[in-house]
Structures are given as structure tokens and as C-alpha cells.
Amino acid sequence: MATVNLVYFAWVRERIGRAEETLELPDGIVTAGDLLAHLKTLGEEYETALEHENVIRVAINQEHVEHDEPIAGAREIALFPPMTGG
Template identity: 65%
Template sequence: MKLSYFAWVRERIGKPEEEIELPAHISTIADLVAWLKGRGEEYAHAFEHAEVVRAAIDRRHVRPDASIAGAREIAFFPPMTGG
């Protein structure tokens, strides 16, 4: 699975994208976020307010309860505020 990160999620994780083998028990975006948070401090920091970070499956925005079955790419993007 390709994971892609934007803005302060990318800055906190420290890379723009990565290829990851996901454990079989992960079936939704929320499951994926919970699992990522256990991968290290940088992930825990990126998703500390998981509800504000939005996700897109194959470039289509989805809610946290969306199934990831069949997904090729999941992007995480947070709201920004600078102007």
C-alpha cells in the first residue's frame, strides 16, 4: 500500500510517501491511523488529533470509517491556516 502525507503530517512523519505492508486486521481508515500511531513518536505526533487529519483513498476524500479494501493509495492531509 502506498501512503502519502501532506503539509504538517508530512513534516511530522518526515517523509512525503512510503510503501507499507499493512497487517490483515486493518480494514478502515481509523484502523490504519490507530496502527500508524503505534509505529513511532513521529507518527503519534502527526496523528495526535486524528479527527482533524483527513484521508483520501485513491485521491477521493473519505470519512474515517471508510473501508480501505481495494485501495492502491491512501493520502493524509490536514487543514492549514497560513495566509
């Protein structure tokens, strides 16, 4: 078991229905992609939010990472849509 702090932004936040949460992860979740797949099993709101998994961006400790990045030791993992600032 590992504990992770998750933060969500924009429509990922709205669809999941909360801005942040702390979750206990089962063993076997190694990468950011594994985490996304696991979250989708937690309920309809996660399924809806993460339906188009390939567009979901992931940041670990406030730095962008790819979905194959290992999440071990992450203090904070953020999930959000493609960015539209500027």
C-alpha cells in the same frame, strides 16, 4: 498482509518526516480509522503527526473519505490536515 502506498502532505508530511512510503499492514485493518490507529503504533513521529486523529483528513485514490471508509483495494491513501487553499 496488505501493501498500501501512503502519501502525506503539509504538517502531516513534516511531522512524519517523509512525503510517501509503502507499508505492509497486518491483518485486521479494515477502515481508514484502523489505519490511523495502526500508524500511531509505529513510532513517535507518527504519534505526533496523528495525535489529533479527528482533524486528519483521508483520501483514497484521490477522493475524500470518512474515517469509517474501508481501505481494501486502495491504490493510494493520502493523509493530510484540513485544507487551506483558495
